[in-house]
Structures are given as structure tokens and as C-alpha cells.
Amino acid sequence: MTSIKTRTPLRAAAIGLALAATLAGPAIAQTVATPQQNILKWPLPDTLSPEGKAMATGMANAPTPNPMPPIAQQRQMLDAMQSAMSAPLLKRYGVRVEAAVIAGVPVRIVFPAGVTALGKGAVLLNLHGGGFQFDAGSLTESIPIAGLTGLPVVSVLYRLAPEHPFPAALDDAFAVYQALEKKRPATKIAVYGTSAGAVLSGELIAKLTALHRPMPAALGFFSGSADISKHGDSESWAPLPTGDATLAGSISGYVGKTDPVDPILSPLQGEIAHFPPTLLVSSSRDILLSDTAIFGRALLEKGVDARLVVFDALPHAFWTYMDIPESTQAQTLMADFLKKRVAPR
Amino acid sequence: MSDGPGTVPPMADWVSEPARRRFAASVEGTAAPPGSVSELRDHYDVINSRRLALALQSFAVDIEQATLGGVPVALVTPKTGVVDDGILLCLHGGGFTWGAGAGALIEAVPIAATARRLVIAIDYRLAPEHLYPAAIDDVLACYDQLLEQRPAASIGIYGCSAGGLLAAQTVARLIRERRPLPGAIAMLHAAGLELGGDSLALAAALNGVARVDIPPSLRSLPFLAEADPADPLVFPGDHPGILSNFPSTLLISGSRDFAASSLATMHRRLLAAGVHAEFVLFDGMWHAHHVDTDLPEARETFDIMTRFFASHLTA
Numbered sequence: 001m002t003s004i005k006t007r008t009p010l011r012a013a014a015i016g017l018a019l020a021a022t023l024a025g026p027a028i029a030q031t032v033a034t035p036q037q038n039i040l041k042w043p044l045p046d047t048l049s050p051e052g053k054a055m056a057t058g059m060a061n062a063p064t065p066n067p068m069p070p071i072a073q074q075r076q077m078l079d080a081m082q083s084a085m086s087a088p089l090l091k092r093y094g095v096r097v098e099a100a101v102i103a104g105v106p107v108r109i110v111f112p113a114g115v116t117a118l119g120k121g122a123v124l125l126n127l128h129g130g131g132f133q134f135d136a137g138s139l140t141e142s143i144p145i146a147g148l149t150g151l152p153v154v155s156v157l158y159r160l161a162p163e164h165p166f167p168a169a170l171d172d173a174f175a176v177y178q179a180l181e182k183k184r185p186a187t188k189i190a191v192y193g194t195s196a197g198a199v200l201s202g203e204l205i206a207k208l209t210a211l212h213r214p215m216p217a218a219l220g221f222f223s224g225s226a227d228i229s230k231h232g233d234s235e236s237w238a239p240l241p242t243g244d245a246t247l248a249g250s251i252s253g254y255v256g257k258t259d260p261v262d263p264i265l266s267p268l269q270g271e272i273a274h275f276p277p278t279l280l281v282s283s284s285r286d287i288l289l290s291d292t293a294i295f296g297r298a299l300l301e302k303g304v305d306a307r308l309v310v311f312d313a314l315p316h317a318f319w320t321y322m323d324i325p326e327s328t329q330a331q332t333l334m335a336d337f338l339k340k341r342v343a344p345r
Numbered sequence: 346m347s348d349g350p351g352t353v354p355p356m357a358d359w360v361s362e363p364a365r366r367r368f369a370a371s372v373e374g375t376a377a378p379p380g381s382v383s384e385l386r387d388h389y390d391v392i393n394s395r396r397l398a399l400a401l402q403s404f405a406v407d408i409e410q411a412t413l414g415g416v417p418v419a420l421v422t423p424k425t426g427v428v429d430d431g432i433l434l435c436l437h438g439g440g441f442t443w444g445a446g447a448g449a450l451i452e453a454v455p456i457a458a459t460a461r462r463l464v465i466a467i468d469y470r471l472a473p474e475h476l477y478p479a480a481i482d483d484v485l486a487c488y489d490q491l492l493e494q495r496p497a498a499s500i501g502i503y504g505c506s507a508g509g510l511l512a513a514q515t516v517a518r519l520i521r522e523r524r525p526l527p528g529a530i531a532m533l534h535a536a537g538l539e540l541g542g543d544s545l546a547l548a549a550a551l552n553g554v555a556r557v558d559i560p561p562s563l564r565s566l567p568f569l570a571e572a573d574p575a576d577p578l579v580f581p582g583d584h585p586g587i588l589s590n591f592p593s594t595l596l597i598s599g600s601r602d603f604a605a606s607s608l609a610t611m612h613r614r615l616l617a618a619g620v621h622a623e624f625v626l627f628d629g630m631w632h633a634h635h636v637d638t639d640l641p642e643a644r645e646t647f648d649i650m651t652r653f654f655a656s657h658l659t660a
Contacts (some may be wrong), residue, residue, distance in 0.1 A: 045542040047610045193350050206475070227359075232628045233600040236354030237547055282604055284543040293626040294359055300625065300649060309616065310544040310609035329617060 086139035093147025103175040110146040120263020122343040129195030132254035148335035165256025186214040190342040198224025206267035218341035225291035227268035229260035277305040353553035360629040372553035393447035404458035414486030431658035438506030456593030470570035498659040513537025517581035529657035538582030540608025564660035589618040599630025
């Protein structure tokens with residue numbers, strides 16, 4: 001690829017990263033990393049693949065817009081990034097994307113080769129990332145997983161903040177989940193999400209718990225938080241590309257007037273013993289590493305089959321925008337975990 | 346990246362109050378350990394004896410000194426009786442240079458009582474008097490002796506820090522020699538992989554110490570002075586062919602542990618090699634946090650190890 005071709009997706013990816021990082025919550029201002037501490041600029045260890053090193057270096061050096069453009073423009077850029085990044089993925093995984101509406105909610109359905117309808121079989125429900133304000137993953141999070149599992153993925157285009165605060169996005173996810181559950185037992189559904197989508201997927205399970213509904217077969221909780229009222233160690237070293245001032249504002253658009261310790265908004269504040277088997281994935285340059293690790297430990301303590309995988313030296317949610325061997329490894333782990341539980345042979 | 350102690354980030358809200366106090370005291374009281382090997386051993390023995398006295402108040406065990414395969418060991422049995430025939434070998438930490446005696450017992454006593462299993466703490470030979478592979482030879486001498494009475498699958502091996510590396514090296518040697526493997530292993534705060542990555546770069550700042558106080562590497566340990574770091578039996582984590590034969594493995598670290606990245610990478614390499622491996626990362630915890638056996642996070646560590654060995658040992 002020429003440098004001109006790579007520049008736009010790279011910069012878009014950097015913005016995506018910045019946007020994704022805005023998820024982290026109001027407590028961040030307490031321990032903001034200084035420029036010297038910006039770990040994205042630190043040397044990369046030899047345990048990373050050469051491709052991973054090259055891409056991480058490129059992204060760390062890509063300029064971040066300051067100030068960030070208006071929200072509508074950011075959404076456009078991220079949509080363009082999703083389209084640009086999904087083109088090679090569609091080819092590689094031989095899947096087909098269909099726009100549809102389920103229970104009144106717009107969705108994308110990703111059909112693997114040979115599958116033409118959802119029918120009554122196993123299905124994966126994806127809740128994309130993007131700081132609750134953007135769609136930063138409805139294609140890049142779903143195409144590889146559909147391809148690797150051979151299962152259809154329904155990615156929910158839920159309503160976004162700040163126009164639609166909590167629980168709008170959760171209501172949309174729940175409506176689609178219920179519609180899927182009408183056609184098949186819950187044990188044939190697995191739910192997964194990255195970043196804001198991980199938060200939402202945890203909230204969906206918390207809501208199902210509160211309603212005494214049967215649990216889906218598995219949860220994929222990829223770089224998220226299950227308690228937005230708290231903050232952990234990784235916030236002291238993870239990068240804040242947009243600076244500290246805008247973060248509290250951007251998460252507040254989603255939280256709205258809800259109490260941060262609400263047990264649906266922050267499942268760790270409620271009962272988590274009934275959570276399904278859960279895979280958690282994060283990375284050491286991820287601002288949500290601590291939140292992800294803490295949730296994994298809390299699930300383990302309650303006897304839930306919870307597995308945490310941490311990738312050293314890579315940024316937040318890297319598997320959704322970095323086409324490197326580590327992303328393939330992460331997606332393969334995710335696909336294997338979900339498939340084994342939702343469609344055991 | 347700063348060269349000296351800076352402002353340490355505050356502990357996360359979910360870190361227990363006792364752990365916060367313990368951490369604050371350690372930042373406050375950081376003092377360089379003495380220089381000579383014998384002074385170093387005495388220094389840590391004083392600390393470890395104090396910790397052991399505390400542990401023995403909480404964990405009811407009997408301790409018996411013995412030899413196994415010609416190697417001195419401590420047999421630690423729970424006063425409550427054992428849960429089944431599965432047993433555990435404990436490989437203590439201490440940079441392969443100190444940590445015998447009280448140090449080994451701190452790591453063995455809580456596990457014997459919590460897991461309700463016989464724990465054999467091995468007093469393997471130490472560096473710099475005895476270099477690689479003396480410690481591994483000692484562990485294998487014990488292991489071979491045990492195999493005369495029981496299946497390998499009923500034996501678990503665990504170790505912290507140097508003991509974590511030693512556990513990996515022991516397993517690598519068994520794999521290379523095509524001998525029966527233990528049922529499961531646990532590596533805490535070090536694994537069979539060199540230090541590095543983000544956690545090593547961050548550790549000084551996160552622990553409020555100078556960079557020189559963080560060990561730069563494992564290969565710089567006197568124990569490995571004459572070993573080849575490229576040898577798969579020295580750092581098996583770099584060799585997928587060895588890793589693919591590993592038994593079920595538990596890895597435990599903390600976000601302030603300089604070895605956390607090394608454990609995370611070892612974990613993902615074990616997964617890539619098709620091994621059943623589990624990783625628990627304690628937010629806010631430091632290197633070898635569980636030797637303060639009264640901390641809630643230490644108790645949680647013992648519980649996690651107990652459940653892991655219960656699921657993976659065949660008694």
C-alpha cells in the first residue's frame with residue numbers, strides 16, 4: 001500500500017482509539033498520565049510480532065486532532081473507517097453482510113459462507129464499541145468472528161449517546177436479544193462486545209439476571225468495565241489522546257441521570273454469580289485493563305468460568321482496528337471460546 | 346519514564362484496606378537490602394520469619410523436616426486432614442539465592458491449610474554456590490522419589506518468582522526427557538520467560554522505587570550466570586514446541602508486578618500452543634503480594650490455587 005492509502009485509515013484508527021478511550025469514565029481525571037508517561041510512545045518489546053510493532057509505532061505517531069471535530073463528523077469518519085477496514089476482511093473470511101431490522105432495531109447480520117438465514121440455530125450477538133457515541137466496530141468486530149466460528153453474527157446498531165442516554169442502548173440490545181431468544185433457547189445465543197460494547201454486554205447479562213431470565217451460553221467481555229463508578233491502576237499509565245477535560249463529559253452523555261452504582265449500569269454492584277462462562281480480553285496499554293481484570297477476578301470468586309487473556313504492549317481494543325497477527329490470535333481465542341459454548345459439537 | 350521514585354498512583358477503589366496500608370508502608374520503608382550473600386539471606390530470613398509467625402497463627406499445619414531423594418524438604422500437612430491423595434511441590438522464591446527455610450514455608454503453609462493437601466517445600470540448592478541446573482536437579486530428585494509411590498498426575502508443582510521460573514524449567518526438562526508430567530502447575534509473579542514489556546517499564550513508577558531497584562532481567566541472576574538464555578530448558582516460554590506439551594497451567598500476577606507482562610505473554614503463548622492455561626491479574630498488587638498471608642488478596646490467591654489444583658490433579 002502507498003502511504004497515501006494508509007494515511008486515512010491510520011488517522012481514523014487513531015481517532016477511533018481516542019474515541020474508544022473516552023469510554024473510561026469520570027474517575028480518570030484523578031490520575032491522568034503525563035506526556036512523559038504516554039505509554040503508547042514507549043519502546044515496544046520483542047514479544048510483539050514485527051507487524052504489530054510497525055502498526056503500533058505508526059499509530060502512536062499519528063497525529064490526534066485537537067480539538068476533536070464535532071460529533072457528526074467523527075461519526076462519519078468512523079463509518080468510513082469501518083467500511084475501509086471491512087473490505088479486506090470480507091474477502092478474507094468469505095462472509096456476507098446484510099442490513100436488517102429486528103424488533104424495530106437496525107442490525108447488521110453477518111452470514112458465514114453457506115449460511116443464508118438465521119433460522120433457529122446458534123447465533124452470536126455483537127454489541128460494538130465506540131464510547132457509546134459512535135459505531136467503531138459493527139463490522140470489524142463481527143466479520144472475523146462470523147468467519148472463524150462459521151456462525152451468523154447479529155451486530156446491533158443501538159441508539160447512541162449523547163442523544164440517547166442509558167438505558168436506550170441497553171433497551172435496543174435487549175429487544176434484539178429477546179427476538180433471537182424467541183426462535184431458539186438462550187443456550188444457543190452467545191453475547192460479546194468490545195469496549196463500550198463489552199460494558200453493554202455485561203449490562204445485558206445483569207438485566208437478564210434481574211429479570212430471572214435464562215442465561216445465554218457465553219459472554220465475550222473484551223476490554224470493558226463492569227463498574228463505571230470505580231477506576232483502576234491502568235488509568236494511571238494508559239494514554240488519554242484527547243486530554244482529560246473531555247472524558248467526563250463524553251461518558252456522562254451515556255450515563256445521563258443514572259446513578260453510577262446502579263446494578264444494571266455497573267453489574268459489579270449487583271449479583272454476578274449467575275453470569276455465563278466469560279472470556280475477557282485486554283492489553284497492557286489499554287486504559288480498561290484494570291477494569292477488565294477486576295471483573296474477571298470477581299467472576300472467578302463467584303465460581304463463574306471466567307478466563308482473562310492480556311496482550312502485552314498493545315493499545316485499547318487493538319483487535320478491532322489493527323490488522324496484525326496478535327489480532328488474529330485474539331479473534332481466534334474469542335471465536336473458539338464462544339463457539340465451543342454456543343454450538344458444541 | 347523517570348529514573349527515580351516519583352508520585353505513586355493511588356490504589357484503585359477495589360484494593361482492600363489492609364493491602365493499601367501494606368503497600369503504603371512498603372513504599373515508605375523501602376531500604377536497599379545489604380550487599381553480601383550471607384547478609385542478604387539473613388536480611389530476608391528475618392522478614393520471612395516474622396511473616397511465618399503470623400501465617401502460623403491463621404493456618405493450622407504440622408511441619409516436619411525430612412529428606413526426599415537426598416534433598417532436604419519440609420513436609421507441611423493440614424491439621425484438618427487432607428482432601429485427597431493429590432500433593433503439591435512448593436518451589437520458593439528468592440532469586441535462587443535466598444528464601445529457604447522460613448521463606449519456603451510462607452509459601453507452603455497457607456496452601457497446605459487452604460487446599461488441604463500435603464505440600465512439600467523443597468530446599469533446593471542456591472546460587473551463587475550452586476548454578477543452573479542444580480536447583481532443577483534437586484526438584485527432579487524429589488519428584489522421581491515421589492513417582493515411586495504415586496502417579497505423576499496426582500502431583501502439582503507451584504512456585505513464586507524464582508520458583509515460578511524453576512517450575513517452568515522443571516517441566517521443560519521433564520518434557521525434553523519424555524518423562525511423566527505433573528498433573529498441573531502454577532506460576533506466580535514469574536514464569537518461564539524473560540522479564541520485559543510494559544510491566545517492567547512501569548514497575549518503578551508504580552511501586553515508588555528507583556529503576557535500579559527493579560530487577561532488569563532474569564538472565565542476570567547469578568543462578569543463570571553460565572546458562573544459555575536461548576536454551577529451551579532455560580526459558581521454555583520462547584519455544585512453542587516445548588510449551589505445547591505443558592500440563593494445565595495457572596499464572597498469577599498483579600498490575601504493579603514487574604513480571605506481569607512476562608506472565609501475560611507466557612499465558613497467551615501457552616494458549617496459542619493449545620495448552621489449558623488460566624491467568625489471574627490482581628489490580629494494584631505487587632510482586633509476591635501473597636507472602637503477606639493476611640491480606641484479603643493473598644487469601645483470594647490461595648483460594649484460586651486451591652480450586653485450580655482441585656480441578657486439575659488426578660488423585
